[in-house]
Amino acid sequence: xxxxxxxxxxxxxxxxxxxxxxxxxxxxxxxxxxxxxxxxxxxxxxxxxxxxxxxxxxxxxxxxxxxxxxxxxxxxxxxxxxxxxxxxxxxxxxxxxxxxxxxxxxxxxxxxxxxxxxxxxxxxxxxxxxxxxxxxxxxxxxxxxxxxxxxxxxxxxxxxxxxxxxxxxxxxxxxxxxxxxxxxxxxxxxxxxxxxxxxxxxxxxxxxxxxxxxxxxxxxxxxxxxxxxxxxxxxxxxxxxxxxxxxxxxxxxxxxxxxxxxxxxxxxxxxxxxxxxxxxxxxxxxxxxxxxxxxxxxxxxxxxxxxxxxxxxxxxxxxxxxxxxxxxxxxxxxxxxxxxxxxxxxxxxxxxxx
Amino acid sequence: xxxxxxxxxxxxxxxxxxxxxxxxxxxxxxxxxxxxxxxxxxx
Numbered sequence: 001x002x003x004x005x006x007x008x009x010x011x012x013x014x015x016x017x018x019x020x021x022x023x024x025x026x027x028x029x030x031x032x033x034x035x036x037x038x039x040x041x042x043x044x045x046x047x048x049x050x051x052x053x054x055x056x057x058x059x060x061x062x063x064x065x066x067x068x069x070x071x072x073x074x075x076x077x078x079x080x081x082x083x084x085x086x087x088x089x090x091x092x093x094x095x096x097x098x099x100x101x102x103x104x105x106x107x108x109x110x111x112x113x114x115x116x117x118x119x120x121x122x123x124x125x126x127x128x129x130x131x132x133x134x135x136x137x138x139x140x141x142x143x144x145x146x147x148x149x150x151x152x153x154x155x156x157x158x159x160x161x162x163x164x165x166x167x168x169x170x171x172x173x174x175x176x177x178x179x180x181x182x183x184x185x186x187x188x189x190x191x192x193x194x195x196x197x198x199x200x201x202x203x204x205x206x207x208x209x210x211x212x213x214x215x216x217x218x219x220x221x222x223x224x225x226x227x228x229x230x231x232x233x234x235x236x237x238x239x240x241x242x243x244x245x246x247x248x249x250x251x252x253x254x255x256x257x258x259x260x261x262x263x264x265x266x267x268x269x270x271x272x273x274x275x276x277x278x279x280x281x282x283x284x285x286x287x288x289x290x291x292x293x294x295x296x297x298x299x300x301x302x303x304x305x306x307x308x309x310x311x312x313x314x315x316x317x318x319x320x321x322x323x324x325x326x327x328x329x330x331x332x333x334x335x336x337x338x339x340x341x342x343x344x345x346x347x348x349x350x351x352x353x354x
Numbered sequence: 355x356x357x358x359x360x361x362x363x364x365x366x367x368x369x370x371x372x373x374x375x376x377x378x379x380x381x382x383x384x385x386x387x388x389x390x391x392x393x394x395x396x397x
Binding site: 004005006031034035036041043276278279294295301314316317319320321322339341342343344345346347348349350351352 | 358359360361362363364365366367368371372373374375378379380381382383384385386390391392394395397
């Protein structure tokens with residue numbers, strides 16, 4: 001059994017069964033035989049050479065890592081990080097959300113890194129996620145700073161962005177031709193979205209978003225729509241009062257799924273495998289903690305109909321008292337989660353019948 | 355419909371506690387001690 005994790009946040013399987021794991025703010029680590037199929041699972045001690053730069057501050061540095069859908073032929077790895085910026089006029093540290101791509105070599109190195117996209121320098125931003133959707137575009141979440149930036153299309157924060165695989169702006173993005181707007185913006189009005197996925201059949205893009213204190217939600221990402229933050233939320237402030245008088249505005253897109261109280265959602269995936277056939281097509285969401293109580297995280301399983309409407313849900317893994325940070329399907333058709341907190345681990349979820 | 359039994363197996367661990375129960379506000383489980391068996395709801 002390998003050891004040595006620090007703040008794992010994102011899990012990206014390679015076709016070989018190895019995996020890249022981001023350690024938030026620090027770098028990428030390689031896990032050999034991450035599914036355990038060869039009984040030789042090993043976490044490589046050194047960070048991946050050629051990976052993202054180390055960050056500064058609470059949310060600086062690397063967050064997300066994914067591989068290109070054609071990784072087997074092109075070897076491309078994509079990752080996001082908050083690059084260190086200059087101090088602002090008030091002397092506060094700033095950072096810029098950044099998307100980069102590099103080429104993975106079989107010996108575990110990354111070479112030829114290139115920045116594909118970078119946002120404005122801001123204070124107080126959070127994490128980001130990526131998903132290659134069946135429409136061929138790369139979707140990216142960005143965290144909202146403490147102001148009302150999420151409501152403006154002139155910056156990239158508190159948004160879902162839509163990019164080509166080279167980081168360019170697709171012509172049919174909703175604000176691509178709007179003067180003064182950031183053409184990368186696909187949707188507005190988000191808080192911290194720490195999970196992003198695409199439906200394997202319909203191609204629907206879903207993001208999971210933290211409310212302030214309750215009001216966590218899964219949203220279907222539709223072009224040009226506004227999801228309300230910070231004007232509207234189902235959540236409350238951490239002192240107790242409602243965040244907004246009404247949870248939705250007249251033009252606010254409603255969430256598909258809602259949690260009251262909060263579950264601290266982090267990581268989102270559709271299970272498309274057949275090793276656990278009872279779960280095929282279900283949506284899984286990692287939970288860091290419930291109702292602001294430490295030690296209460298787990299894994300949410302949600303059954304949806306063909307219209308992505310919720311039919312029922314179930315909470316799993318609660319007795320582990322784990323703070324789940326990501327959930328992904330492995331190349332072997334099983335589910336994997338990573339946790340942080342006291343004892344960060346990579347866990348494999350398998351049916352006992354097997 | 356019937357209940358499903360699943361196993362959660364740690365493949366990689368931190369190797370050491372990175373925060374103490376007093377800092378966490380709870381006593382963490384030893385996740386390396388598994389595999390852990392769970393019975394789900396009816397599927």
